Amino acid sequence: MSAPGSPEDWLRVTANGLYCEPGDFFIDPRWPVDRAVITHGHGDHARAGHRRVLATPGTVAIMRHRHPGDATSYQPLPYGEALSLEGVDVKLVPAGHILGSAQVVIDYRGQRVVVSGDYKRRADLTCPPFEPQQCDIFITEATFGLPVFRHPPDVDEIEKLLQSLMLFPERAHLVGVYALGKCQRVIALLRRQGYEAPIFMHGALFGLCGVYQAQGVPLGALQPIGGVAKTELAGKIVLAPPGAQNEVWARRLPDPRTASASGWMRVRQRAKASGIELPLVISDHADWDELVATIDEVKPGELWVTHGAEEALLYQASRMGVTARALSLVGYEDEE
Amino acid sequence: MERFAALLDGLIFTPARNGKLTLIKEYFRSAPDPDRGWALAAMTGELAFREVKPSQIRALVLERIDETLFDLSYDFVGDLAETVSLIWRSPAAAAESPPRLKDIVEKLHAATRVDAPARLAGWLDALDATGRWALLKLVTGGLRVGVSARLAKTALAEWAAVPLDDIETVWHGVAPPYRELFQWLEGRAPRPTIAGQPTFTPIMLAQPLDDADLDKLDATGYRAEWKWDGVRVQLVARGDQRRLYSRSGDDIGTAFPELVAAMPAGVVLDGELLVMRDGEVASFNDLQQRLNRKVASPKTMAEFPAWVRLYDLLESGGQDLRALTFDERRARLENWYAARQPAMMDLSPLLPFQTWHELKELRAGARGRGIEGIMLKRADSAYVSGRPRGPWFKWKRDALTLDTVLMYAQRGHGKRSSFYSDYTFGVWRGDELVPVGKAYFGFTDDELRRLDRWVREHTTERFGPVRAVTPELVLEIAFDSIHRSTRHKSGVAMRFPRIHRIRWDKPASEADHIDNVERLIS
Ligand SMILES: [Zn+2]
Numbered sequence A: 001m002s003a004p005g006s007p008e009d010w011l012r013v014t015a016n017g018l019y020c021e022p023g024d025f026f027i028d029p030r031w032p033v034d035r036a037v038i039t040h041g042h043g044d045h046a047r048a049g050h051r052r053v054l055a056t057p058g059t060v061a062i063m064r065h066r067h068p069g070d071a072t073s074y075q076p077l078p079y080g081e082a083l084s085l086e087g088v089d090v091k092l093v094p095a096g097h098i099l100g101s102a103q104v105v106i107d108y109r110g111q112r113v114v115v116s117g118d119y120k121r122r123a124d125l126t127c128p129p130f131e132p133q134q135c136d137i138f139i140t141e142a143t144f145g146l147p148v149f150r151h152p153p154d155v156d157e158i159e160k161l162l163q164s165l166m167l168f169p170e171r172a173h174l175v176g177v178y179a180l181g182k183c184q185r186v187i188a189l190l191r192r193q194g195y196e197a198p199i200f201m202h203g204a205l206f207g208l209c210g211v212y213q214a215q216g217v218p219l220g221a222l223q224p225i226g227g228v229a230k231t232e233l234a235g236k237i238v239l240a241p242p243g244a245q246n247e248v249w250a251r252r253l254p255d256p257r258t259a260s261a262s263g264w265m266r267v268r269q270r271a272k273a274s275g276i277e278l279p280l281v282i283s284d285h286a287d288w289d290e291l292v293a294t295i296d297e298v299k300p301g302e303l304w305v306t307h308g309a310e311e312a313l314l315y316q317a318s319r320m321g322v323t324a325r326a327l328s329l330v331g332y333e334d335e336e
Numbered sequence B: 001m002e003r004f005a006a007l008l009d010g011l012i013f014t015p016a017r018n019g020k021l022t023l024i025k026e027y028f029r030s031a032p033d034p035d036r037g038w039a040l041a042a043m044t045g046e047l048a049f050r051e052v053k054p055s056q057i058r059a060l061v062l063e064r065i066d067e068t069l070f071d072l073s074y075d076f077v078g079d080l081a082e083t084v085s086l087i088w089r090s091p092a093a094a095a096e097s098p099p100r101l102k103d104i105v106e107k108l109h110a111a112t113r114v115d116a117p118a119r120l121a122g123w124l125d126a127l128d129a130t131g132r133w134a135l136l137k138l139v140t141g142g143l144r145v146g147v148s149a150r151l152a153k154t155a156l157a158e159w160a161a162v163p164l165d166d167i168e169t170v171w172h173g174v175a176p177p178y179r180e181l182f183q184w185l186e187g188r189a190p191r192p193t194i195a196g197q198p199t200f201t202p203i204m205l206a207q208p209l210d211d212a213d214l215d216k217l218d219a220t221g222y223r224a225e226w227k228w229d230g231v232r233v234q235l236v237a238r239g240d241q242r243r244l245y246s247r248s249g250d251d252i253g254t255a256f257p258e259l260v261a262a263m264p265a266g267v268v269l270d271g272e273l274l275v276m277r278d279g280e281v282a283s284f285n286d287l288q289q290r291l292n293r294k295v296a297s298p299k300t301m302a303e304f305p306a307w308v309r310l311y312d313l314l315e316s317g318g319q320d321l322r323a324l325t326f327d328e329r330r331a332r333l334e335n336w337y338a339a340r341q342p343a344m345m346d347l348s349p350l351l352p353f354q355t356w357h358e359l360k361e362l363r364a365g366a367r368g369r370g371i372e373g374i375m376l377k378r379a380d381s382a383y384v385s386g387r388p389r390g391p392w393f394k395w396k397r398d399a400l401t402l403d404t405v406l407m408y409a410q411r412g413h414g415k416r417s418s419f420y421s422d423y424t425f426g427v428w429r430g431d432e433l434v435p436v437g438k439a440y441f442g443f444t445d446d447e448l449r450r451l452d453r454w455v456r457e458h459t460t461e462r463f464g465p466v467r468a469v470t471p472e473l474v475l476e477i478a479f480d481s482i483h484r485s486t487r488h489k490s491g492v493a494m495r496f497p498r499i500h501r502i503r504w505d506k507p508a509s510e511a512d513h514i515d516n517v518e519r520l521i522s
């Protein structure tokens, strides 16, 4: 399958992230470049200041919202459409991580590399599911690359929240969510479980919810807490960025019961250390089983691991007979 | 088991007492018998397993998962039960349905060290991750979900809408899984009989009294005795059974075996537990040395000799005396004491006085060791459990105070979790501050808001939920007494420290020096 030479000759790991030499583009670079291909809109992947950006229409909408003053020229590329950059074929394929998230499929001289970006394999009401692509080199994340990470079904976790509302009707339920992705997924899950009441939100969350709604993701009635009597927030769901429970803002809530929606909530000691009362294991990253199943499915000649708990995943790949190496890319956070 | 697991999981994450109570009550409401009785036993520390060792659990998991992957995971998680519960892979079709708590208790009690691991593996297969975690915590004896026996009993009382005292009264007469207790609480059976059982009788407590209240009371109708600075206890000897209970009904007999052995049969006594040397009451700190140990060695018993100073007689020769007047009970106590002359006990003497003025002078002169204040008991008062209004008063010695400097503030829990509400304060040693204590009450809500703002604006360093602040704010701390302590960095420990006044006006340089603290040590 592999032609003379190897993809390592044309796809290099640099201090500024992955660089495709013949196509002259970076993928998710840390500092401004002439041409960037962006996997998805999270801050550690979609940074400001690039001259030209190639990304899905969803990611472009998110980036325009987040970097309004930028002079960047955006080139939206819908899922599945191929484009040639200086003779290198590039295609964006759903990654199932958040709205607009994509794997970058690069074909050059008969070889295929897939840069998965962040991804998950579970269904998500706010974005299309991950599409596995067989390839020579699969570049994966490993945020939850330990076998203790197995995310439970997300509806079970949302039910835990709804049960708690009944058990503690006198307390506001303050749920910590990342503004991009997790926030909208939790709202969509609540709606899907029949929660029709207005969902109250910290002011920092409205902008991106607007982007999702404009992209056709229904979220129902969303309301700020300003001007709402404290007593009216009892037994209600209030979403806020992580950590907001420790801010002065939280004093407007009646005896808040603090929840957090994150894959890290799977480990009790960690959840407890962060002062959370109601941990909700809802993740936008692949868990261990999904990481392993994906390697099995895409059958890469080689596996490259970008960031996360890579040691266990490299060991597991070797048990599966797959050559694997750690790229140890810096600058990515485990935004969960 | 899933319900019990969800309860433990909820409790571990819920810091506030009320939240914990809500969760436990919901469990008692929804769980079947005898599972809820076993759960109650687990929470009150009356259910213990010794059949499974951590090394056996590790061996079980390594039969199912690669050792390198397990070690990397354990390294990350840091807790064996949690790692195993998360990493465990159940077979696609579990052979058994999830066990009930009662199955686990019954079968594990019947199991031997040899067949226990196989049983455990079957249950681990059948449970989900939370169920596995709770099971492993249960069988290795490490529940630690922040629930005391008293909190569990309080939840039971609130759920059944009966006074906590009723639960305490029958508690030592019932045993896990407490079927008859739950049947009684649900009105399906009579109250469990406790006749002949060495059960605890909830004690009678006194109302605090201010000097100003005194003149409204008739001095001739009251008896007075010293309020001794020890620990209130109840001695119960019925039939051939003897118990020493703390004021909350915990059996503390194993820590004071010599007292239990010396108890004459056929009485229930109320008294103060003290450490006594040559007829002198030793410091509360000495008593703490005994209370801190679950079991007393001969050396500890010799070094910190225990003693009970008797206040009251509740039962004698099978006769309940609680309805008698204080004077009648006191006469019987004195007769009983004269006839038996029990070892390691004496009577708390009545203080002679005609007027409140005389008593005030007695109180003012009482700077001796071991005296916390004065108890006033109405001569005609029956012994009533709880804290009834009127019959008994405690009239404490004036509190001691120190001017200290705020050093650290920590975020509180529950309603206070967005406030810095726990304060560590210190006094000067040279030009350096040494922490001498911690207080988290004694201020109003408005003061809390102001303190919180002050802390946020004067932060110099952060460590997790704790902030260090610039040493500029003087807190006047009131406390009942201060003792030497090797467990605290400063070498001293306060009893009941609370914020008396916030001295926004006072420069920190005028706060107290460690020498002043030393002088107050009792
Ligand atoms: Zn991401």
Ligand SMILES: [Zn+2]
Pocket: A042, A044, A045, A118, A332, A333, A334, A335
């Ligand atoms: Zn990322």
